[in-house]
Amino acid sequence: MHLADSFLVHYLNRFDKYCFHVILHGKTYTVGEGKPVFQVTIHQDIPKKELLASTSLALGEAYMRKDITVDGDLFTVLKCLLEQTSQFSLDKNALGNILYTPESKAKQKVQVSSHYDLGNDFYKSWLDPSMSYSCAYFKHADDTLEQAQYNKVHYILDKLHLERGMSLLDIGCGWGYLLLEAAQKYGVKGYGCTLSKEQWKKGQERIQKLGLEGQVQIDLLDYRDLSESERKYDRIVSVGMIEHVGRSNYPLYMEKVDHLLVDGGVFMLHYISGHDEEIGNPWMRKYIFPGGTLPSLREIINLAYDYDFQVLDVESLRRHYYKTLHCWYQNFEKVRDMIIEDKGEEFVRMWELYLCGCAASFYIGSIDVHEILMTKGTNNQLPMIRWY
Numbered sequence: 001m002h003l004a005d006s007f008l009v010h011y012l013n014r015f016d017k018y019c020f021h022v023i024l025h026g027k028t029y030t031v032g033e034g035k036p037v038f039q040v041t042i043h044q045d046i047p048k049k050e051l052l053a054s055t056s057l058a059l060g061e062a063y064m065r066k067d068i069t070v071d072g073d074l075f076t077v078l079k080c081l082l083e084q085t086s087q088f089s090l091d092k093n094a095l096g097n098i099l100y101t102p103e104s105k106a107k108q109k110v111q112v113s114s115h116y117d118l119g120n121d122f123y124k125s126w127l128d129p130s131m132s133y134s135c136a137y138f139k140h141a142d143d144t145l146e147q148a149q150y151n152k153v154h155y156i157l158d159k160l161h162l163e164r165g166m167s168l169l170d171i172g173c174g175w176g177y178l179l180l181e182a183a184q185k186y187g188v189k190g191y192g193c194t195l196s197k198e199q200w201k202k203g204q205e206r207i208q209k210l211g212l213e214g215q216v217q218i219d220l221l222d223y224r225d226l227s228e229s230e231r232k233y234d235r236i237v238s239v240g241m242i243e244h245v246g247r248s249n250y251p252l253y254m255e256k257v258d259h260l261l262v263d264g265g266v267f268m269l270h271y272i273s274g275h276d277e278e279i280g281n282p283w284m285r286k287y288i289f290p291g292g293t294l295p296s297l298r299e300i301i302n303l304a305y306d307y308d309f310q311v312l313d314v315e316s317l318r319r320h321y322y323k324t325l326h327c328w329y330q331n332f333e334k335v336r337d338m339i340i341e342d343k344g345e346e347f348v349r350m351w352e353l354y355l356c357g358c359a360a361s362f363y364i365g366s367i368d369v370h371e372i373l374m375t376k377g378t379n380n381q382l383p384m385i386r387w388y
Contacts, residue, residue, distance in 0.1 A: 007048050012040075014087040018080040037080060038072030054095055055088035060283035064350045074352060075329075079360040090282070099279045101291045103246030105222050109195050111290040112244055116196035120175075125338065126331035131175040131202070134240040134270065135321040135369045145327040148320075153178045154185070156237060159313070159373050160266050161382050162186040166234040169260060171223050172241025176203035176216070183215045191231070193221040223256060224249075232262050239270040242300075247277070247293050250303055258307045264379040267309065269372045272321075273297050288354045297370055309374040312382075318368045325359035 019032035136148035173192025274294035
């Protein structure tokens with residue numbers, strides 16, 4: 001056995017919770033005990049230095065390049081490995097440029113654009129028709145993705161207790177689906193902001209198509225610039241956006257919401273949460289969400305009370321996000337060849353890794369998604385009913 005082979009096989013043996021085969025230079029090695037769950041073939045050596053700097057980055061990049069291929073279900077492979085992240089290597093000093101990025105307006109605009117401006121046609125090809133790119137809500141086991149995304153939006157709108165004539169701000173509104181539904185069903189006046197030019201463009205088209213120009217407005221704007229307006233809102237919602245804010249900006253973010261919300265107003269925060277306050281996965285930060293950081297639930301709850309918000313309800317939708325990602329992955333695989341023609345196979349393998357990896361992370365509970373409902377100060381006029 002080559003010295004490099006010896007190290008690599010020895011390194012992979014730390015992931016022995018599940019049995020699998022490793023094929024390296026024509027030889028088959030077995031990791032763990034029992035019946036193999038999957039098989040990994042290593043076509044090109046993975047440098048020791050890279051593995052020790054970051055397991056996720058070294059293995060992820062090798063998979064993208066096809067230096068590694070797997071025989072077996074990708075979700076299962078990733079679930080087995082991600083259950084053992086305590087065995088992952090991470091040298092924070094070696095990855096400082098990935099793990100510790102500036103959280104300025106200029107930098108975050110570039111980071112957001114790198115993900116959300118991949119093209120509306122790209123996202124349209126595998127999202128549901130509403131182009132909702134966040135956790136769906138499956139009321140019934142047989143709900144389609146489209147139905148579940150409709151459920152999610154109206155679940156949030158119900159929690160907000162909207163009334164006709166109210167004003168609603170959506171911070172990080174995406175392609176505008178929630179605002180459009182709120183305007184049509186509840187007769188509210190909606191305002192949204194996004195940093196994605198592609199999302200803003202699609203949002204304008206949707207507003208015009210529905211004839212809602214006087215009722216819904218979406219601007220290409222950083223949330224930090226919202227307070228320059230004199231507007232106050234009866235309700236504020238933010239879905240899957242605070243993950244891009246950055247830990248140093250959490251107090252500023254909550255301060256903005258506090259400033260923009262009327263006394264007694266309702267704020268709904270829907271976001272992916274981490275279990276701790278550690279820096280996230282290096283591979284994800286480099287290739288999928290540059291600068292992305294997952295707030296823990298305790299961080300957000302602490303901040304809420306720092307700014308005199310009263311928390312009414314906290315709900316985990318973790319299993320719903322696993323199922324959402326499973327649906328996205330299935331849709332993505334249906335248009336795989338088309339996306340390869342447009343963006344190349346390495347891009348497609350990267351996105352397959354992202355979608356399956358996130359699905360596995362939600363499935364095993366290493367990350368969560370929470371909806372937190374709160375009011376600015378007390379509000380004793382809200383209906384004393386539950387919505388689920």
